Amino acid sequence: MAEIDRQALDRVSLKIPILSAVLTEDTLAFRRSRPLLGILALALVVAVALPLINITIIFPAYSKLLIATIETGAVRLAAHTIPPSEKYGKLTHQSMESPRLLADIYRLEKNFELLKIGLYSPEGATLYSSDASEITTINKNPQFLRVVAKGGIDSKLGTTTKPGPGGLKKRVDMVITTVPLMNDGEFLGAFEFQFDISDVKSNMDRFNTYATYGSIITSLCILLGVIGLLSKESSRLKALRQADRLRADVDRITRHDLKSPLVGALNGISYLKQYTETNAEQREVLDEMHNTVIVGLDLINRSLDIYKMETGKYQYTPVGVDIASTCHQVAADLSGLAAERNVTIRIIREDAPEDEADALYVAGEEPLCYSLLANLVKNGVEASEPDRTVDIILSSNGEVTIEVHNTGAVPETIRDNFFDKYTTAGKQDGTGLGTYSARLLTRTMGGDITMRSSEEAGTTITVTLPKHDSTETGA
Structure with missing residues (x-):
């Protein structure tokens, strides 16, 4: 019987610390908050990454697409501008004596509102230019011989100025495209076109700016939302910890108070054993009760010690x-x-x-x-x-x-x-x-x-x- 009572009290002792100990909610709370922390980290990454993506990937991609579209148009213009009589021979100064070629170049300048047209010989000599001062000069652009002379198209973005209202200079965005004229792999010469893309680029920049601001605002909204959720979760966990501490204090006081009735029971048993006539069976029962109460007091003291160990307040004397x-x-x-x-x-x-x-x-x-x-x-x-x-x-x-x-x-x-x-x-x-x-x-x-x-x-x-x-x- 004493053994059974001891086992029952031992099971009770295992349940007591669950109420008395300072609960490890911080670890559990951190695990529960990991999804929110993950979303917070993701929002931070998005807030930083989206503008960088726009600047380093999307904007250059738009520019490349614009240049590729203009290159396609430039190739067609070059093909339709050269008269049949000049398509199979190298361009020279004598080629500019063709009235049809000059007329086609003039129409291009007026109808397509090109900023500039240039025509070059295979050696890079300027045969024609909208800027008359450049005629007879040599095209010294390294890309001319390295790319254009080998059949490639050389295009790049640039800026220039032209007269605006009131005599003020107006900034103009442009694409400069140099298109080679080839015949069976032989370089015959090249056209250079300067296209005004100010309006297109302005609209593109405006769109990209709005897209960047929109992505930043969206990311910030997500970020603020997650911060709000984390703050709410932190407040909830703080309230839980306060409640746990209060419950632990109450449980500790309750266990301490339990010692008083057990001590009273122990005194009563001792009195019965000492001053009351009992038979052998009754004395055995009183001995078992005495041992059980002793074990109960020991378990209560032990549970209080466990709490002190967890909080670092236990006075250990080996x-x-x-x-x-x-x-x-x-x-x-x-x-x-x-x-x-x-x-x-x-x-x-x-x-x-x-x-x-x-x-x-x-x-x-x-x-x-x-x-x-x-x-x-x-x-x-x-x-x-x-x-x-x-x-x-x-x-x-x-x-x-x-x-x-x-x-x-x-x-x-x-x-x-x-x-x-x-x-x-x-x-x-x-x-x-x-x-x-x-x-x-x-x-x-x-x-x-x-x-x-x-x-x-x-x-x-x-x-x-x-x-x-x-x-x-x-x-």
Whole structure:
């Protein structure tokens, strides 16, 4: 009966920290906010990237498309301007004596409102130009011999000025296109056309400006919206944390107040045992009640200690603890649970013959060591199939190593966060605090805890604790 009561109280003790501990909502909140943070990052990228894309990709693409369209028109103009008599021979100064060629060039200047027309010989001599001062000069543009003379079209954007209203100079955007005249791969000469694109470029620049501003405004709206959502989420999480802290304070006070009636019950039991005549059966019941109340007080104190460990307020005072004796005590206390599940608990000493008299001291606190091992062994028993064993393996080599092994495997879904708070699987009444408190207790005592698990080898939890010089214990 005492064993059953102890197990029931132990289950209660596992549930108490869930209310008392400072919840790790910051980590969970960060994970929940990741989509919003992702959207925020995306909005920032878009706000910066869209203007850059417009400047580095879209604007140049529009310009290239405009130039390509004008090049197509320039090729057609050149083909229709050269009379049939001049299509198969190289252009020379004598070619300009053709009345038809001059008439066609004149019509181009007037009908298409070209800024300038130039006609060049294969050597680059200017045979004709709308600017009479350029006639007989040599075209020194490097692209003329490198591109045009080999049959390529040379086009580029440029600007010039022309008289405007009131005698003011007016800026003009233009495309300068030089079109070669070829015959069976032979370079005969070239036309140069200067097209006025001021209106087209102005409209294009206006469109691109509106598109850039629109993308920036859209990105900023998304950015502000996400910032607003993050701010709202932050306020909500802050309120939750405040509520959790308030609840933790209330729970802590409640647990502290629970000690008073338990102490009263303990005094009453002690009075009945000392001053009341009882038979053997009644004395056994009173002894069990006395032990159960003691365990209850110990569990309440332990849950308060867990809270202090989480908040860094626990006053840790290490002494020499015989971990071997503690293991035997844990095995004895959990023997009832093990018997119910038909599981055997074994204690194995790897550094010495198995003998309960062989002490093995660690630097720690006895209640913490007991709680740590009780959690791990209890979990091992509950995870084992019938007719299996749970081994507690002790060894010492500079540090004391305690391995708790059972034949069951931890589900793969929780192996990576096995020691995290509220991690549990396969238990209807599981709280996910057993392994969490085990890690907390181990680290409080300056040790380390790890887990390895597989379907073939089962599960082994390894705890390392600092060794204590047994001569200092007086043992």
